[in-house]
Every structure is written in C-alpha cells, then in structure tokens.
Amino acid sequence: SAVISQKPSRDICQRGTSLTIQCQVDSQVTMMFWYRQQPGQSLTLIATANQGSEATYESGFVIDKFPISRPNLTFSTLTVSNMSPEDSSIYLCSATGTGGYEQYFGPGTRLTVT
Amino acid sequence: AQKVTQAQTEISVVEKEDVTLDCVYETRDTTYYLFWYKQPPSGELVFLIRRNSFDEQNEISGRYSWNFQKSTSSFNFTITASQVVDSAVYFCALATGRRALTFGSGTRLQVQP
Numbered sequence: 001s002a003v004i005s006q007k008p009s010r011d012i013c014q015r016g017t018s019l020t021i022q023c024q025v026d027s028q029v030t031m032m033f034w035y036r037q038q039p040g041q042s043l044t045l046i047a048t049a050n051q052g053s054e055a056t057y058e059s060g061f062v063i064d065k066f067p068i069s070r071p072n073l074t075f076s077t078l079t080v081s082n083m084s085p086e087d088s089s090i091y092l093c094s095a096t097g098t099g100g101y102e103q104y105f106g107p108g109t110r111l112t113v114t
Numbered sequence: 115a116q117k118v119t120q121a122q123t124e125i126s127v128v129e130k131e132d133v134t135l136d137c138v139y140e141t142r143d144t145t146y147y148l149f150w151y152k153q154p155p156s157g158e159l160v161f162l163i164r165r166n167s168f169d170e171q172n173e174i175s176g177r178y179s180w181n182f183q184k185s186t187s188s189f190n191f192t193i194t195a196s197q198v199v200d201s202a203v204y205f206c207a208l209a210t211g212r213r214a215l216t217f218g219s220g221t222r223l224q225v226q227p
Contacts, residue, residue, distance in 0.1 A: 030213075031213050031214075033213075033214050033215075035215075041219075042205065042217045042218065042219045042220050043205070043215070043217045044217075045214050045215070045216075048214060090157055092159070094214075094215070096213045101147045101164065101166070101209055101213070102164070103149065103161070103164070103209065103213075103215060105151075105158075105159040105161075107157075107158050108157050108158065108159075110157065
C-alpha cells in the first residue's frame with residue numbers, strides 16, 4: 001500500500017494570491033491525480049499529473065489557473081492561482097498503485113479564500 | 115462517458131436499523147472497478163471496498179455488505195445494525211482504463227442515537 005501526505009493541511013488565503021499544495025507518496029506509484037471537493041459537493045477530477053510532462057486537464061480546468069508539476073514518481077504539486085472565494089474547497093491528491101487499480105488518497109488540503 | 119448516480123442525497127436512521135445506500139453506474143468499458151468510500155466530518159476519505167467488473171460475488175465485512183449486480187449496473191452498500199459512528203457521507207466511485215475515479219454525488223447518512 002501507499003501512504004500519501006499533503007502540505008499544507010489547511011490554509012486561509014487572500015483573494016488574488018496563489019497557493020501551492022504539495023503531495024508526497026511514500027512508495028512508487030503509477031499515476032497521480034488531483035481532485036477538488038467544493039463545500040457540500042462530490043469530488044471532481046482536476047487533472048492527471050504526468051511525470052516529466054504537462055498535466056492532462058479535465059474539462060473546465062486550465063493550466064493557467066491550476067498549474068501542476070510532477071518531477072518524479074512520488075511527488076507532485078498543485079498551485080491554485082489568482083484565488084477567489086469560489087476556489088474555497090478541499091483539494092485531494094490521489095495515486096494509483098503499481099498493481100493497477102489500488103487508489104490511495106491524501107488527507108486533503110482545506111483551502112479558504114477570503 | 116461514464117457516470118455514477120447516488121440518488122439518495124440524505125438518509126436518516128435510528129441506531130440499530132439496517133440501511134442500504136444505492137449506487138448505479140454507467141460505462142461502456144467491459145473492465146472497470148467500483149469503489150465505496152466513507153468521508154466522516156474530518157474530511158478524509160476512508161476506503162471501504164474495491165470490486166472489479168468480473169467479480170459479482172457479494173461481500174460481507176463485519177456489519178458492511180455489498181451487492182454487485184451487473185445486470186442492473188448497481189453496486190449497493192448495506193450497513194447492518196447501524197451505529198452513530200457510521201454517520202458520514204458515503205461515495206460510490208468508478209474507475210476504468212484512465213484509472214482516475216468518477217465519483218457519485220454522495221449520500222449523507224445520519225444515524226440518530
């Protein structure tokens with residue numbers, strides 16, 4: 001199994017600023033993903049973090065707003081840029097194990113934008 | 115496209131009652147995985163079960179049981195003798211070749227003492 005940690009666990013940010021969230025996995029995984037969970041809502045996939053290349057974004061999410069990096073197999077970052085109150089959400093990092101369909105989730109980063 | 119539907123937005127039961135959470139999925143893939151997660155108020159996702167499309171056996175784990183029926187594209191979750199600690203939001207999810215999960219909208223379960 002894999003354990004995923006995220007930093008920060010929560011933050012309160014001002015409108016117009018940016019926040020970078022870090023995701024670290026304690027073992028090699030194949031795929032890494034970023035999800036957003038708006039208050040009272042389900043989880044929505046933002047993008048697939050590809051190692052060494054540009055992330056693959058879902059419809060409605062763009063690189064300028066949510067730049068993602070994945071420099072190696074076990075680490076990824078998500079930046080929420082030029083934040084507005086609508087970005088207040090929980091952001092979760094996820095990874096798929098080398099066995100195929102094991103899905104691991106980080107504890108989430110709870111972001112509040114004022 | 116794939117889709118997961120959890121028609122029950124919120125369910126309220128009294129402790130010790132049995133409760134079933136419904137999940138209906140749509141996919142064109144013949145190979146897929148279905149999941150259930152629990153999200154307590156703390157916000158963390160707790161993995162409950164993963165089932166692949168070729169294994170229709172029902173599963174029981176303690177007070178939890180799952181009924182997978184490909185004929186109706188359903189993967190329902192039953193909690194027997196519910197407890198207050200079962201109060202949470204429960205998500206059903208689907209994964210295919212892309213590996214990322216498609217989540218249902220979730221069912222909020224309130225277990226009253």
